[in-house]
Amino acid sequence: MRDRLNLSLPVEMIARINDLADLKRLTRSAIVEAAVDSFLSPDHADMQEAALTRRLDRLSRQVARLERDQRITAETVALFVRFWLTITPPLPADDQSVAQAKGRERFEGFVETLGRRVQKGRSFLDEIPEDRTPS
Incomplete structure (x- = not known):
């Protein structure tokens, strides 16, 4: 639905609207409507x-x-x-070399498991619900 609006503009502005309407092959109403729309838009x-x-x-x-x-x-x-x-x-000195070897073996297993989880995009932090985080 359209409504009529009568307005008064300076003669120079009407001449510019007429020139632009002729150049773009549009009606004067379309030119003024586009200008008002542009003015009202953010x-x-x-x-x-x-x-x-x-x-x-x-x-x-x-x-x-x-x-x-x-x-x-x-x-x-x-x-x-x-x-x-x-x-x-604490370990006796005799058992330390065996414990160190076992520690290296466990650490390699840990790194391997960590690598698989990271590769799959899984994270321990994703397993913790949002509402259970420390404040």
Whole structure:
């Protein structure tokens, strides 16, 4: 539906509208409608600001997720080290070479398992629900 609007414009502007309408082979109403539509639409700076705001919001969420993951990783390592130091008895000198060989074997198994998980895109942090994170 269209409605009529009468307006007064300076003679020079009407001449420019007439020239543009002739050049583009459009009606004067189409030229004025496009100009008013452009005026009423958000300008380029507003659109850029909105895009920048969305990008900053996304980056803020990503940084928050990284901080969460870092806290979980640090806590996991700290708990493991505390547990390991608590339960590991000192070894006699005679048994240390055997224990070191077994430790190397276990570490290689750990690295292999870690490599497979990373290759498949699986992460220990993904197994922790969002609502269970430390604050």
